Amino acid sequence: MRDFLILGSAIVTPPNPLPHPHPRHNIKPHKPSLPKLPPFPPQPSSSSSTPNISCTLNHYADSKLAHEFQMLVETARDPQVDAEVLAKVVLFGVRGNKVRTVIHTLNKVQDLGISLSSHFHGSAMNVIANECCRMVTCNHIEEAVEFMEVLARFQISIRELVQPSDVIKRCVLSRKPILAVRYASLLPHAHILFCSIISEYGKRRDLVSALKAYDAVKKALNGPNMYIYRAIIDACGLCRDYKKSRYIYEDLLNQKITPNVYVFNSLMNVNAHDLSYTLNLYQSMQNLGLKPDMASYNILLKACCVAGRVDLAQDIYRELQHLESEGRLKLDVFTYSTIIKVFADVKLWQMALKIKQDMLYAGVPLNTVAWSSLISACAHAGLVEQAIQLFEEMILAGCEPNTQCFNIILHACVEACQYDRAFRFFHSWKGKKMLGSSAEGHNCNSEQGDMHNATTVPNGISNSHLLSFAERFPFTPTTTTYNILLKACGTDYYHAKELIKEMKTVGLYPNQISWSILIDTCAASGNVEGAIEILKNISDAGVKPDVIAYTTAIKVCIESKNFKQALTLYEDMKSYEIHPNWVTYNTLLKARRKYGSLHEVQQCLAIYLDMRKAGYKPSDYCLEELIEEWCEGVIHDNGENQREFSSSNKPELERPESLLLEKIAAHLLKRVADILAIDVQGLTKVEARLVILAVLQMIKENYSLGHSVNDDILIIIGATKVDENPPKHILEVQEAIIKLLRNELGLEVFPARTKFALSETAKLDHPNISNLNIEALPGEHALATTTGFQTRRPAILVRLKVTKKSLYSWLHRN
Structure with missing residues (x-):
């Protein structure tokens, strides 16, 4: 063998x-x-x-x-x-x-x-x-x-x-885009795998690897491939980097590559938040001879929805209706759903219902998104009965509602303070039963009556018929559902606590919003200490407290007049690198009705400065009034009650923006020994008065604590040129300050002028220049300089000096 x-x-x-x-x-x-x-x-x-x-x-x-x-x-x-x-x-x-x-x-x-x-x-x-x-x-x-x-x-x-998908999945998980492209290049359907690789990295929010794969793919391809360009632009959208998508588009244009309509659609979709850029892309598409398809118009409507441009959305919708009448386009359910959402977001529920009628006339059945938008439009307008009626009509039409539809109904009930009704709906839906609005026995107002005519439930439809539909659509609560119900608890802290337990029982976990609502509910029931304890124990539940939770707790402390605890929570926020928002700052700044000490003023001024540094624009009016009252305490202690220059007499809208609070903060946050000069340059006479009174009030409170005054105080009013009279506004401020210090406070005030001299070198180079005495103080700027063969004329600061002796006498009198 x-x-x-x-x-x-x-x-x-x-x-x-x-x-x-x-x-x-x-x-x-x-x-x-x-x-x-x-x-x-x-x-x-x-x-x-x-x-x-x-x-x-x-x-x-x-x-x-x-x-x-x-x-x-x-x-x-x-x-x-x-x-x-x-x-x-x-x-x-x-x-x-x-x-x-x-x-x-x-x-x-x-x-x-x-x-x-x-x-x-x-x-x-x-x-x-x-x-x-x-x-x-x-x-x-x-x-x-x-x-x-x-x-x-x-x-x-x-x-x-x-299996190619196994290899690509391993490459994506190990972040090896070049290796994935090398493997895909070996297969006959490489261009499909290239798109898949880029898309997978986009889904994982790994734009760096997606761009590496894109560069490797461009080298592997022999020519332009619109699928690849569309894939990388979509990846930019998933990674929320719209700027990178624009760079890719500009790179294509630089290479003389004309994108097709699908690439333009992806680019418009990624940049839908920027209406002007999206419209430019739409115009560029037409300039290149490309015919927009239905997706192009849908994206334009989406951009209008994001920008809140109802007028432009209506123009596009009318244009689409005209194109449809000519047989050039056929409006789809996405177009109708988008335009309904445009109207729903601005609470134009009647116009949204008009689009619904257009859909039914065109034979386009409403999908879940369209029904949800219609229900939301009525709910946002406060029309609870009509929102529920639309929800029933949705079920009768055979459209399966999603959890968002249920949540919208519950939220509408809560916003209308119909808390019991919200809980009845929740328990009936959770039990796969439906309670129709007809069984509630609520009357509609005249506005709601118009709505009723537009969405009439067919006669003869019984609640049992609705129940049969409800059996087909089981309701699955989400964390958002429970958050809405937590708001419906009002001041019933124990009921809210039971809802938190129920969430955990059904496999859901409270988020930051859940805990924030629980804190607010606990405080509303009068248990402020319990609310603070909840905030401290949030991290034990595996949730990191956010700015909303802290702001809620701060609001609770302030409402209970525990400003010290509110400040402690504010400092905790900063130590944990949780950035306060506008509500946080505004809640703290409006907490006090008056100031009793310098320390309280300094605390609020520090918060004010933090707010400005964070980029928020505070409302200065209330804070100025409080500081003014604290400052005027200097006058009241002398037995005087003169408020001739009170800034609060001027309406808020007429008060010009100034640096008053920044000036006060700059002085009050310094040490006493650092105050050698009070700078009121650029301030009005009212504001200059407040700054001076604030400094004197601080000196007075610190003197009572054992801090002495070591030197005269200079008040810098403004600058003027040599041999020229000071401007009128400087003279008015000077007169008002002298009147305040001499007449109201009994202090000794003397005018003091500062002269600046040139250096010895300048004197030798320019012997004709007269000698000037040097008298420079901290915080003052030398204005005399030489330029070439010419010398700038020295400026003179208009100043007032308050003697140390008179300050001691004033402090002893008080």
Whole structure:
């Protein structure tokens, strides 16, 4: 019986097979001398005295010894090697887990132009496929891809070796976009896989890897591919980086590549938040001769919805109706749903219902989005009965409501303070039952009556009929559902607490909004300490407190007149790097009705400055009034009650914006020893009065604590040029300050002028310049300078000086 060696699908019949070495004999196989091999295997010769190469390779293929495989590898590297030798190397190496050696060997002989496709079929391909799957499963992705790349160079089909989605998934998870593109390039449907790779990175919000894959794909492609451009633009949208999508579009234009309508649609969709840019893209599309499709118009309507441009949305809708009448377009459900949402967002429920009638007339059935938008339009307008009626009509139409529809109804009930009704709906829906509005017995107002005519439920429809529909649409509550119900608890803290427990029972977890509502409910029931305790224990529930939770707790403290605790929570926010918002700052600044001490004023001024640094514009009016009352305490303590210059007499809208509070904060937040000069430059006489009184009030309170006054106080009013009279507004401020300090407070005030001199070098260069005395103080700016051969005229500061002696007398009197 002749032995057969099965290699793939080819069967080689050796003429004189060598006997296998006996296990008792230590016989070393010898390396045969290789004759020059023709392109195809020669016919065996029975008269040959030299061992045949095929018989020798059979011996090597059957051997399990590593050094024999090495000898086979050395044979394969011979310049006269043929396809049969390489096939045996591949199979031997795969079976022996020596894929790396196989890759190295095949790379050595890849320039010979040998094809191995005819040697790998059936069981041989199964061996290779199993090894490739093993490498992918063990996450040896790079080695697997490199092995398949080598096999592809020898014309071996790799299409069926592994599932492409498995390899791409592993590459995406390990963030190896270049490797994923290398693998996809080996397959005939590479362009589809390229889009899939980019999209997967976009879904994972990994735009950096998506862009790397995009660059690698551009190098692998021979020409422009609109699918790839659309995929990377959509990835930019998923990653919320609209600027990068614009760079890609500009790069296409620079390369003289004209995008098609689908690329424009993706670009418009990503930039739908910017209406002007979206309209420019729409115009550019038309300029390039591209015909917008229905998706283009839907995206334009979406951009109008985001921008709140109802007028423009109506114009586009009328244009679409005209195109439809001419048979050029057919409006779809997405168009109608979008325009309904445009009207719903601005509470134009009647116009939204008009679009509903247009849909029914055109034979376009309403989908869940359209019904939800209609229900939301009525709910936002406070029309609870009509929202419920639309919800029933939706069920009768056979459209399955989603959880958002249920939540909208519940929210409408809560906003209308119909708390019991919200809970009745919730329990009936949760029990797969439906309570119709007809069973509630609520009357509609005249406005709601118009709505009733537009959405009349067919006569003869009973509640039992509604119940049969409700059985088909089970209601699954979400965290948002429970948050709405928590608001419906009002001041019933224990009911709210039970809802939190119920959430956990059904597998839901309270979020920051849930805890914030619970804090507010707890405080409303009079348990302020419990509300603070909830805030402290939120992190124990695995939720990080956010700005809403802290702001709610701060509001609770202020309402209970515990300003100290509110400030502690404010400092905790900053220590945990939770940035306060406008509501937080405004709640703190409006907390006090008056100030009793300098420390309280300093606290509020520090919050005010934090608010300005954070980019928020505070309402200065209330804070100015409070500080004014605190400042005027200096006058009241003297037995005076003069409010001639009170800033609060001027209406808020007529008061010009000023740096009053910044000036006061700059002085009051300093140490007492640092106050050598009070700068009131640029302030009106009313504001200058407040700044001076604030500083004096601070000096007075600090003096009572043991801080002494070490020097005279200078008040800087403004600057004027030499030999020129001060401007009128400076003289008015000076007169008002002198009147305040002398007449109302009994302090000694003297005018003081500051003269600035040039340096000695300037005097030598310009001997004609008269000498000027130097008298510079901290905070004052030298205005005398030289420029070339000309010297700027020195400026003089208009100042007033309050003597230290009179300050001591005033402090002792008080």
